[in-house]
Amino acid sequence: MQTGFVQRPSPKENYDFEVRSLNAESLNSESFREPWYRYLIYLVAGVAFGIILVKAQVVSWFRIQEMFRLQSFHMYGVIGSAVVVGMISVFIIKKFKIRSIDGEQIILPQKKFSMGQVYGGLMFGFGWAMTGACPGPIFAQIGTGATVVVITLLSAIAGTWVYGRFRDKLPA
């Protein structure tokens, strides 16, 4: 097990809320493995999310253009009501200390401010208006048969990789 081929940095060095398995506070410890059928639930949740994105036309390049030109309320309604429902849910989970079905305490990561949220946020905003897609809709668009979006996805993966490669040289 420990004959690692990649020298993995200690969780402390690579502490990152995006990678929950590296998060020492997470009770999802080394010993805990999710049963295989759990992945089926994530798949089904993804299917539901994909259907919602397409049927609400959130994946439409045209709807994104309307949003950024203030020509339609639709996208603001979708994102706004999603946030309100999410906020109420998180409030209830915290208030009543609701646990996950495995009995784990639900700990939500506290995000730290960095200039990346400004520079990266602006860059993502440019990309969002250009491709008409944030990462979720990229996958949904491919599913609807817009196969050229595979190129958008590969480009996005390349962008992620280049970020990872040069992240220590970027202002943070």
Place this chain on the structure above:
Amino acid sequence: MIEWLSRPWPWYIAGPLIGLMVPFLLIIGNKTFGISSSLRHICAAIIPSKIPFFSYDWKKEAWNLFFVGGVLIGGFIAASFLDANAPLDLNPNLTSELNSYNVSINGGLLPTDIFSWENLFTIRGFILIVVGGFLVGFGTRYAGGCTSGHSIMGLSNLQLPSLIATCCFMAGGFVMANLVLPLILKLV
């Protein structure tokens, strides 16, 4: 039922359903909603290249890859079985603006005058698809999240950095859509 599902869903149905993804994932597996991390896990899985940012056990985050795989399948199901070919009721100002750039509205989710294999190597097609995609991948990771991770999950948890990120997403989008995109669309 199928007929009702086949119509475009209004925002007050779709938005709350998207919001419910947050508690669902938390309760099912103590997972925080966020899509763009999947791009990082893909890098970690196929091209880690000993970069610290990609050196972790991506298999422990595999749920995220199942989720985005599901999103792709969901897109297929919606387009194949739940699509009544409802035309987009677009704002006429947008329609006429796009027509002036020779971008026709043909009922799809994406304008095929730009997003198609034939147009991938036109100047505007290449910029929007390849450069746009790169900015999505680079920008979301630099910002530490996207619309789902910051705007929905982060705001639901009242995180100030997520509010800042969301404002920057919107600012970037406004600048691109209104000031830069018209110039790009003029390049054929």
